Amino acid sequence: MRQAGRSLPEYRSLRGEGSILEAIRQPELAAEVTLQPVRRYGVDAAILFSDIVVPLVGIGLDVEVVPGRGPVIAEPFRSRADLARLRPLEPEVDLAYVLEAVKILVGELTVPLIGFAGAPFTVASYLVEGGPSRDFARTKALMHTDPATFGALLDALADLAASALRAQVGAGAAAIQLFDSWAGALSRSDYERHVLPPTRRLLEGLADLGVPRIHFGVGTGELLDLMGAGADVVGVDWRVPLDAARRRVGPHRALQGNLDPAVCLAGIDAASNETRRILAEGGGTGHVFNLGHGVLPATDPGVLGALVELVHAETTDGRVPAGVGDQERA
Amino acid sequence: MRQAGRSLPEYRSLRGEGSILEAIRQPELAAEVTLQPVRRYGVDAAILFSDIVVPLVGIGLDVEVVPGRGPVIAEPFRSRADLARLRPLEPEVDLAYVLEAVKILVGELTVPLIGFAGAPFTVASYLVEGGPSRDFARTKALMHTDPATFGALLDALADLAASALRAQVGAGAAAIQLFDSWAGALSRSDYERHVLPPTRRLLEGLADLGVPRIHFGVGTGELLDLMGAGADVVGVDWRVPLDAARRRVGPHRALQGNLDPAVCLAGIDAASNETRRILAEGGGTGHVFNLGHGVLPATDPGVLGALVELVHAETTDGRVPAGVGDQERA
Numbered sequence: 001m002r003q004a005g006r007s008l009p010e011y012r013s014l015r016g017e018g019s020i021l022e023a024i025r026q027p028e029l030a031a032e033v034t035l036q037p038v039r040r041y042g043v044d045a046a047i048l049f050s051d052i053v054v055p056l057v058g059i060g061l062d063v064e065v066v067p068g069r070g071p072v073i074a075e076p077f078r079s080r081a082d083l084a085r086l087r088p089l090e091p092e093v094d095l096a097y098v099l100e101a102v103k104i105l106v107g108e109l110t111v112p113l114i115g116f117a118g119a120p121f122t123v124a125s126y127l128v129e130g131g132p133s134r135d136f137a138r139t140k141a142l143m144h145t146d147p148a149t150f151g152a153l154l155d156a157l158a159d160l161a162a163s164a165l166r167a168q169v170g171a172g173a174a175a176i177q178l179f180d181s182w183a184g185a186l187s188r189s190d191y192e193r194h195v196l197p198p199t200r201r202l203l204e205g206l207a208d209l210g211v212p213r214i215h216f217g218v219g220t221g222e223l224l225d226l227m228g229a230g231a232d233v234v235g236v237d238w239r240v241p242l243d244a245a246r247r248r249v250g251p252h253r254a255l256q257g258n259l260d261p262a263v264c265l266a267g268i269d270a271a272s273n274e275t276r277r278i279l280a281e282g283g284g285t286g287h288v289f290n291l292g293h294g295v296l297p298a299t300d301p302g303v304l305g306a307l308v309e310l311v312h313a314e315t316t317d318g319r320v321p322a323g324v325g326d327q328e329r330a
Numbered sequence: 331m332r333q334a335g336r337s338l339p340e341y342r343s344l345r346g347e348g349s350i351l352e353a354i355r356q357p358e359l360a361a362e363v364t365l366q367p368v369r370r371y372g373v374d375a376a377i378l379f380s381d382i383v384v385p386l387v388g389i390g391l392d393v394e395v396v397p398g399r400g401p402v403i404a405e406p407f408r409s410r411a412d413l414a415r416l417r418p419l420e421p422e423v424d425l426a427y428v429l430e431a432v433k434i435l436v437g438e439l440t441v442p443l444i445g446f447a448g449a450p451f452t453v454a455s456y457l458v459e460g461g462p463s464r465d466f467a468r469t470k471a472l473m474h475t476d477p478a479t480f481g482a483l484l485d486a487l488a489d490l491a492a493s494a495l496r497a498q499v500g501a502g503a504a505a506i507q508l509f510d511s512w513a514g515a516l517s518r519s520d521y522e523r524h525v526l527p528p529t530r531r532l533l534e535g536l537a538d539l540g541v542p543r544i545h546f547g548v549g550t551g552e553l554l555d556l557m558g559a560g561a562d563v564v565g566v567d568w569r570v571p572l573d574a575a576r577r578r579v580g581p582h583r584a585l586q587g588n589l590d591p592a593v594c595l596a597g598i599d600a601a602s603n604e605t606r607r608i609l610a611e612g613g614g615t616g617h618v619f620n621l622g623h624g625v626l627p628a629t630d631p632g633v634l635g636a637l638v639e640l641v642h643a644e645t646t647d648g649r650v651p652a653g654v655g656d657q658e659r660a
Contacts, residue, residue, distance in 0.1 A: 135591070135592050135626060136592060137592045137595045137626060137628065140590065140592040140593060140595070140596060141592070141595050141596040141597075141600075143596075144593060144596035144597075144600035144604075145596050145597060145600060184549075184569065186569075187568040187569060187571075187590055187604075188569070188570075188571050189571070189604075189607060190590075219514075219549055219569065221551050221552055221569075222551055222569050222570055222571065222574065238517040239514065239516075239517060239518070239549065239551075239552050240518075240552055241517075241518050241519070241552065244552065260470070260517055260520075261465070262465050262466060262467045262470040262471070263470060263474060265467045265470070265471045266470060266471040266473075266474035266475050267471075267474075267475060270474035270475060274517075274519075277519060296465060296467060298467065
């Protein structure tokens, strides 16, 4: 949930107290914020500084990101009539500032840039609840009482995400990540029936881009095999040992994860021990080392720097790139 | 997290706006609140109206339960010196009002009464964080940086829970439930090393009571086999299909769960469909039907009543008792 940047003094000094959506709207600033953790940590990839609600803002919805709370939708989606408010995305116009940031970054980075979007279920949960939620009661009620409207909403959001991802790759992003941060709140049965079809269609529809497609979730241990559909890399949080994740995902997809971000607050020794355990469980191949979730704001940058060094030292064949540096918030 | 009672008008009218800890301190009131969902729903067991922090209050800690927030500890536990504040529980004195409520209930109930306690990790998380937490950063930091103190804290809390549970059974409770509501925040590796040993010792140490021991958690799909240690019944939330849970727990323990409480807000049809799916996945034997978590306050009591009827109708051999009626909050 939290940006790697929040733990960096240079990020806090650059961003100040302003709105994150305002910062994202300034391509030079967004590019600089994206570069900061790459410079500081020497990670093997950068992920764009942006937010999963940016495409919603792009099509004219009234969305704010409230510090300490998260995205808040002025007029939540509650019925079929609300679908009319979701017009198709025109990325060159609606996301012009995002694409400009991507172009700046591609010129400056020496590592690949990951573009991203919010997955249909997670974005739908904000639209239906009107903001962050503990139990997703309204979203699940819509799913069960009006599956046709819920399905149409997820289809529209899948199209939105597909347009946004395609445009980012068009501007130079070398990989894409789909954040379904809240899919772990669903039973497998609900995910399989209501969320898998539009999500799979979205990811499979981007195969022609020829870039790695990363599918991320939290608490999604029971869904990992399903989340592999259309994905090249499946995110695994710290709850699932990587060897168990490997059995569920199968041999043909890479795993990304899965250090508990809270362990980084326990200092270099504890975090290093956990990192070594994870590298061993990951088995050396088909594993992108990363945190299982966002960096916590109180994290000491020195710990993250030490972990990147450790991962590089332990994986001299270069098959396990370190990806600490996610700028996503969802 | 939420009590079944909160969805009942008779509960709200009886409780009013007063403190939950004050209500628990009144045995006649606590007994009446325990009886309400049994009368209304015809469930096959009752669970005592109490709170996992009650033993902490009993040994003199300054704990409040703040409405809408949860337990708040005036002086959090942060170092080895804090262990001195955990004196042994004398249940006949410290929990006199709880045991009185149990005795009243045993005289009035025609179904078994379940006593309960908070598990060492979950109670420790409140003590260390000072209240509810999203990421358990301080608890995990203590676990990793000072495992000896963390272990001593969990040992003391295991003793506290064991005393409380033993006393409730002595007063007439016919089963016990250990709530480790937040264990699902841990990696399997951390659970196995730091939390399993005191928890297993606690549960195994109660075998001589000869009553069923239920071990409950949320988001604990990867821990189910470990949580079976010393337990007769393992709680399963809605994220884990019961057939998968059965493979992990093995054939010798019962499963309890696992309807998503949010589905009850979608009406009788949706909740009934989900209940039928769950009964089928549970396989008929060794399954106690229940919600996977507490009842949400907005739940229509009519839906819960219909589910109990449905479960009774579908399981005429009586091997699948319906347990909707948890009064626990954790």
